[in-house]
Amino acid sequence: MTYRLLPEWYPQDGIQLTWPRPDGDWAHMLARIEATLERIVIATTRFQRVLICVPDELTQQRITTTFDAYGVPASRLQLIVAPTDDTWARDHGPISVIDAQGQMLMLDYTFTGWGGKFPAERDNRLTQWLAEAGVWACPLATRNLVLEGGGIETDGEGTLLTTEACLLNPNRNPTLSREDVEAQLAQDFGIDRVLWLVNGHLEGDDTDSHIDTLARFCDPTTIAYVRCDDPNDPHYPALAAMEQELQAFRQRNGERYRLIALPWPQACFDPDDGHRLPATYANFLIINQAVLVPTYGDPADVTALHALASAFPEHTLIPIECVSVIRQHGSLHCLTMQLPQGTLTQSTFPATAIC
Template sequence: MSEFLMPAETDPHERIYMAFPSGGYTLGDTAEEAEAARSTWAAVAKAVARFTPVTMVVDPQAESDARRHLGEEVSYALRELDDAWMRDIGPTFVRDASGELAAIDWNFNGWGAQSWASWGKDSKIAAQVAQLEQTARVQSSITNEGGGIHVDGEGTMLATRSVQLDPGRNPEASAADIEAEFAKQLGAQKVIWLERGLTRDNEEFGTRGHVDIVACFAEPGVVLYHDQQDPAHPDHAISAEVRSLLEAATDAKGRKLRLVPVPAPKTLKDEEGWVDYSYINHLVTNGGVIACCFNDENDAQAARILAQAYPGREVVAVDATELYARGGGIHCITQQVPKR
């Protein structure tokens, strides 16, 4: 039986949490790479702050860099960090039957205990954010990340088998076990399972297939999905598979889904190989949509599609190339607190 319900991300927000990059691969190997990371995280924070207050969690050693880039545009919470992907290390906020907020702690373990990841500090962030928000923390029985789920706010959710059934996360769990936990913690009456994420995200330095660069609900019954139109890219086959699964699906209310393809950027590769650049990985917050752009010829078309999908909200595009070079996008570095 459901104890909580996760609101749709399109519901009003009280605040957005982010985490400032402070070390490791996120900052890179050179001073120039470090500044590129800081500047990009800051650009996203400034865009979000136009619509919703931002709290930036900052490792004490990075405080001066954060303040140099952000000044008084955000509030600060000093906590030790390994990394800077707040969607994944932070809690997922839900409402109980009385409407009070609670924070689900998904037992973050470095995206399935990956050899390159560190998570001793990040595994404590969900509890610390819950404390900052003065909400009850609820420990989940599974390992998951915020980027591994997307909900419509009415009992339907999207997830990938490659993440939720990953032996590095939930080695003993079945799909039914995962569904039961999502029902309990998120109010999910129906899980629409996709098999995997995008190609790059399934490689060594990826998450093993987060759903939040593949598909998302724009509203109940309407799903935006990543449409790789170039047959040369291996994600072309994945997009076709995703479309087929979504076309066959119904939501918790028995409705067929209306699908909105969002073309992938024309850019196919970077120096590391096939890219997973995706316009799906955006943040909807209050009157704004903070969207990824890539200095790509499809940027404008994607922005138009998002504007149509979220009428009445201003689409603000931020260059996310430096984010994707480090493994994620705008949705990955933000986490919303629903309006109280």
């Protein structure tokens, strides 16, 4: 059976979020990150459903009350208590593919906390656990390949965009060559072209240059990417080299891609220890009829929104302030995983399930 990896703009049943644990990495700023997640939920439920994995019954009851007070339709909000390590659903969530008959399949890849940097056993188990709880409406297949959703982008037509720094990193699949990785991706995703970026990184990024922090497909012919215009910024050389790589890429028909440069926000630093944080406008989320855009209280926010408006003229753009999110080295897209049409059960599954 041949499957095709779906682009993010494919119609969705909903998105998946993983709510932070009170005793997790967000404990010192729990109220702040919860406020950001609440904004994501309120914005998304205007258009589709949101599945939230919550750490315990108390959290489930509390946020149910909160969203009821906000007027979020109960039919679009689905909570399930599940064991987790952290909040980055983009990287521990399922990756969806479709066959020629329109049948969906979810792929569950191995998640190791970005090459063993952080605990990830519960997050790695989460997709299978949700399958056992009856959440998914389609089959689930497990893969041994270490792969995170934030590390890949597709045009939905057989082309994959990714970075060497992530997919070829020895901390992911050390025994596999580039050819081995490409062969596995071709088998799983039905792709026949991989566009490899050699350059590009963000300080404070734990993911080894996930593509969703750097360059994103907006449609099969358009790529939005981060550009640094400050020659004195340490990012400038690598991002300038990345821009040249993107300019050299060609579509399947030989035409250049339409490239949309996203602005470079002012440097953001952690208030506790002063290290630089990975603020990027490339970490936007495409949902049904809307695009959620991370903002940072920066003058470049407006420029970024205008740039993405040109890429998504048929979508409503919704800014989501993400200053708190980058404190833990991710942003909006990293917190979410889209669930394409046909992946969520249509009946209301239990609000609470205990493992």
